[in-house]
Amino acid sequence: MPTPFSRNLLALAVISAPAAALAQEQSLNELVIIGDDASASALPGSAHVVTSEDLETMKYTDIHKAVREVPGVYLKEEDGYGLRPNIGIRGSGSGRSSKITLMEDSVMIAPAPYSAPAAYYSPTFGRMNGIEVLKGPDLLRYGPYTVGGAINLRSTPIPSSEAGHVTAEVSENAGKRIHSWYGNSTDNAAFMIETFQEETNGFKELQQSSRDTGFEKQDYVAKARFNSDASAEVYHQLDLKFQYSEELSNETYLGLTDDDFQRNPNKRYFLSQLDNMDNRHNGYSARHLVELTEDLSLTTTLYRNEFKRNWYKGNFNSLIKAANNGDQTAYNQLQGEEPFGPFTLTNGAREYLSQGIEVKADYGLSLAGMRHDITVGARVHEDEADRFQPKDRYQQVISNGRPAFEFIEQIAPTGGDNRIDEAEALNLFLADRIAINPDLSVTALLRYEDIETSQTRWSTTQRTSTSETETASNDTSEVLPGLGATYRLSPTITLIGGVHRGMAPAGSGGTNVEPELSTNFEAGARYYDGALRAEAIAFFSDYENTVRNCSIANPCNVGNQAIDSGTVSEGESEIQGLELLAAYEFTLLNGLTAPVQATWTYTDAEVTKDSDDGSVLKGDNLADLPENVAAVRAGLRDGDLWDAYINISYVDETCSDNSCDRSGTDNTFRKTDDYTVVDLSGSYALNPSSRVYAKVDNVLDDQEIVSRSPHGARPNLPRTAYVGISVDF
Template identity: 35%
Template sequence: MNKTLLATVISSLLVSHLALADESKTTKKETTKYLERIQIIGHDDTLRNDAGSATLIDQAELEKFEYDDISRILANVPGVNIRQEDGYGLRPNIGFRGATPERSKKIALMEDGILIAPAPYSAAAAYYFPMVSRMTGVEVFKGPATIKYGPNTVAGALNLTTRQVPTISEGGLDLGFGSDGYRKTHLHYGNTHGNFGYLVEGIQVSADGFKELDGGGDTGFKKNSLMAKFKYNLSDQDYGQFIELKLGYDDEISHESYLGLTEEDFVNTPYRRYAASQQDLMDWDHQSILLTHHIENNNVSVTTRAYRNNFARSWFKVNGFEGATSLEDIIAKPNEGLHPDYYKVLSGQTDSESFSRIIVGDNAREYYSQGLQSDLTWQYTLGGYEHSLDVGLRYHRDQIERAHTTDTFMMRSGTLTTTGEPTKATTSNTETTDAISVYIQDNVYIGDLTLTLGVRGEFIDAEYQNLFSHKTNDWLNKTSKVWLPGFSAFYQSTDNLGFLFGINKGYVPTSPQQNPAIKAEESVNYELGFRYSDNGTKAEVIAFLNDFSNLKESCTFSASAKCSATVDKEYNAGNVDVYGLETSFSHTFSVNDTVDIPVSLVYTHTQSEFKETFDSDFPLWGNITTGDEVPYLAENQLTFTLGLSANRWQVSLLTSYVGEMKEVAGTGNHVNFVGVKTKPLTTVDFSAIYDLGDDGSFYIKVDNVLDSVEIVSHRPYGARPSKTRQLFAGYKYSF
């Protein structure tokens, strides 16, 4: 049946090509619907009539603060929960509506509407995250709209949109410099000649890092991103049509570490890094290719995309001590038991002895993600009502291949020194998933009421295989299928005010190697609210409830050092409720004909509770009692942005507040940081832009004006600081 559907789509495309071949009309139809396909939320100021909480941060908004860190950008989006880690946002941890933020693995992460996590089904943790600095739009949407994307529908979707091929000659240059050796060089140029258009874009961002390594050493990073698009317009007067090839290459070298600090050291030197992390290095590269065909007429549009993403990484980082207790235990309780002996070696104060040899692991992995997806939208009238039907089909395959190794080092006079022993292979396996996804969703417009009913199907074949020669019989094949319905309604009360309601099934599949006894994450998500839009004023208030029938978590190195023996093992929590209120408000006050004061306020209140009592070995849970809160979920988050803008200049001040967060949900001697909460963190960022007209523009910005520093989390291995105050200045020129 799935093959039949695929064949229908392909044949319809072929027929349309043949039909168009004989056309020799002169007036060509524009492909206006394509933008809606890759960018889900519209730009205009009219009241949106789609259900679900949705936020668009457009190019102008992104340029206001020139952020490179998605977590700072998302401060303007209600219902987003983030666990900060390295300060630069190199590997963001993003969740929506209480979904675990860990490596953004529970959201549908997309670039131009295509799943972009390294292996979205087999290993959803987004160790690759697109460079936000080259994006022209960031969209967040939650609720029933998510069922068009998947496979993760429990939380929401984050879509990053890249620059479009311009229709005329258009280019830009952005040079930025800042504290801690920050440098940014960003260039793009594109043009269209007749039917052929192209765009090339390159960006390099680097910094020396704001942490200080014991004994000296680099704590910075360098990231490169290149993108090229080639577009050929095939439109005639009846059909808008084009094909586009997008090529991408990204790489990163970052001297980052999972190792944090003890509480006492954090108080004295929050930006310190222990000597044991001297060798830590993340080194990855990513290639992507996307071939798009789009065709549309007045009523129908079909977009078909073939994609392939490759990602390879080497993540060399201190794992712990040979045969000893976990680094997390040592750092959480540095004065207990034998921990003082290990701590002194970790911090380079004493040399290693036979019991304190340091293991540095290279979690080398290669991923690919490829597929073919086709999305159709058909606007038609039935029974006297207008409909808009969305149908999609995707064949997807992804794989992760792990080749983890370890090397042994000794601390010698404050320097990590190799023992010279051979590298040992610790993990060698593959997880592969073939998935066919379908969705069908119909919007019917009944006067002021818009009803949307849809369903998504996921049909997943997953394979796990241990690659060690003596473990060939260590394999697992799993076949899963699930239907994920959703329903939403929007009632437009007046031209400016509308009410929305939505309900959908949430789902996150288990990874291929998980024991079949581990259930997939499932939930029923509800939302209810209203939306207001009137002449520069926008407001949205949405109450939500995510009723998890089974909340699932996985143990990874990035979650806890205690996971090193059970890496990637998943855990079930059963019934959990996450509920809250998302509000956003924005308005622009006009001081006079030339000066405006734009203000916006985003507030999220979230409550969560486990509905069952159970004991868990998962380091972020422990022994759970009914009513315990989910970890790393702030009850209150607030962002207030105040601006002042004139024709040639604008200044903005963004104040964000994130309330305290529990670092472990339950209790128990087997988990660390019981009762520990991150402290509330208030951050103020400032930016100013001066437009030089044809000569470009200057900008300056200050991140963390108050230079406040708090522990943003004790994960993975100890206390980690929020980003220090940093100053930036830059020049932009468009041509």
């Protein structure tokens, strides 16, 4: 967010700058939560920006591959393409990214962030222009998840003058991708239209079937901007955005047995043949900015997101467990070699709605010889998740030596399959960044969250008051303070430190369920000297109540029972770690440069007090949390003529549940593998506006068990080659 001081600098430049350029600058400022690297270095906490130039080096369309270069971020792969990301920050838990604040252009983008936080939708990453990852006390400006961190995805901005772009790509497994946009700006109006299209047949081989295991995705965006003259006494700007996307993917919750994984990690069982995801997303936003004075501005944002999905899938976890333990009949049934059933496939039909209004005022003043940049904000929000999920019963039969499915009946939805989760939330925040002297800045923050959630279930499809079988409601009110500071020790070294109260609210489905609360500390130093940039930050989080959001994809273990909905408490815990980053650009002979960046995150976490139900014990680990995550990216560039990059990432083994490191526990099927992935890319400029490129993901073809949920061992993407061309016009 721009400070009043930075806006004063902009105002001084109005005489020589066209109004279109000023409006473009204002639009970009309101869509970001950090800004550029210089803005990140001024924050009283950990903040990282992955720029459009960074994204262009490897041309990733999977958000997992891009964020693994950011220290303090953890991920759990699931489908190999990042269709439904599982991202955590500083031990917050990665399941369905349900414990982080996920935004697009600074607007919350999860389908129902309060009532049903599991993010089954994530914006199409291939059309993004940058990523911002924010941790530390400045999180209190956003929320609702202020324990680990926030991720803001920057979409393609409206160009400052007439411009367009097209990228076309083909890849193995019949992969195709097109990304194009066109826009223009004048002094008082601007627009942009954009589309992203991607499809592939997938890399998995469905046994005894000709059906592919890939996906098709289409995404469309339209933006418009209207603004007053730059010389107007009171400057107004209105930004409008509309987005629509749809996806059809033949994805499944069914993984593999360990023995089959070792033989062929890309195999997929016949029993998952009918599984698929079908979803659609509509997003609308309107943002109005008014500069009332040189020191006072007001921003109002209205937003609405609608998401519909049907994940048609079976739950065959019991067969996987039995087959892993040597049950030959269960294994044959997975393979489609023996009859099985009756069994059910769930029409996972859900409709999500998330909408609200945000108002934010920025004011700058000098008081007692110190500069204050004050931001006051308020948001009124509501969301809901409507589940109406009938179940189809099938029988697997063997006919002429081949498997087939016979439909038996459809079961009307009741209880957990026929319910509405709802939430209403009011949050307020106050932030004051105080420049005490040229070297020392202190930021004081205060956030208030008031949340009401409810869940209603019905026993009949009519949903009458007499058919209500269960209701639940929960109220949460929390005041969350924070304090951060930066001190410039020398022209190249800045010290940072901060403490804040973090919260992750419980989703609907329970009564008197306490939110996850933690006290979070961080301290470190940043170094910047031209071509060299380095950062070291230690963090510590003391959780009073560790909460896990349960889903079929990320079930919670309570006793010997797997819970796939609601929220459970996992006791008190402590998470501590160290984040390191170093980047340097070497200058070589003949104008060649070699940029290098390395990151490493070390994390130590454990439960410090038993949970109330005794399912989690003191000394237990936290699930899906690797001890070490590292990444190195190195390149060689000849100006804008050509470039070549290598990206190496490493993820440690992780425990799939809390009990895997207990004494006497058999960890055979409780841990993932550690794995290293090496990616290569290169590009060459045909002319100033056209560029060809080629890349290979996982060039060593190292596939390991990167996840055991949902329902069996899952691999990362195998070696995959791509070629493409991009044209600017």
